[in-house]
Amino acid sequence: MGYVEDTIGTNEKIVYAVKFHWIYTFSAFLYLLFLGVFIIGIIIFIKMMINKWTTERVLTDSRYIQKTGWISRDTEEISIYKIEEVDLSQTILGRILGYGSISVSGTGSGNIVLKSIDDPLIFQKHLNDLRFNNKPSS
Numbered sequence: 001m002g003y004v005e006d007t008i009g010t011n012e013k014i015v016y017a018v019k020f021h022w023i024y025t026f027s028a029f030l031y032l033l034f035l036g037v038f039i040i041g042i043i044i045f046i047k048m049m050i051n052k053w054t055t056e057r058v059l060t061d062s063r064y065i066q067k068t069g070w071i072s073r074d075t076e077e078i079s080i081y082k083i084e085e086v087d088l089s090q091t092i093l094g095r096i097l098g099y100g101s102i103s104v105s106g107t108g109s110g111n112i113v114l115k116s117i118d119d120p121l122i123f124q125k126h127l128n129d130l131r132f133n134n135k136p137s138s
Contacts, residue, residue, distance in 0.1 A: 018057035021099035082106040
């Protein structure tokens, strides 16, 4: 967690680190196994694994931070207080195996999509706890 640990504030605490589900790695290996002969499988496998190894997704007590990229870096951050909507998407297989996607949207920001995450309900619970229990005083 190099980027996140370097950028969070002194009093900011990491509440939850979002991880890729094992099905993501499994599907990368399937691409390698079945399409590797055509070189495209090797390219897809390498791309998926670099994405997994270089992605940091963390929920802190004040914001959600997502960093992607290896050579170039792309970051998305949204304050917990600016989050308006949290949408969960799970297939039947996702419900059985415990993975899914979460879409987070907020005031003045775009839509942040977290794909193939492990235990999306736990992430959603942590996020909702932060949103509703730590509202700023008006």
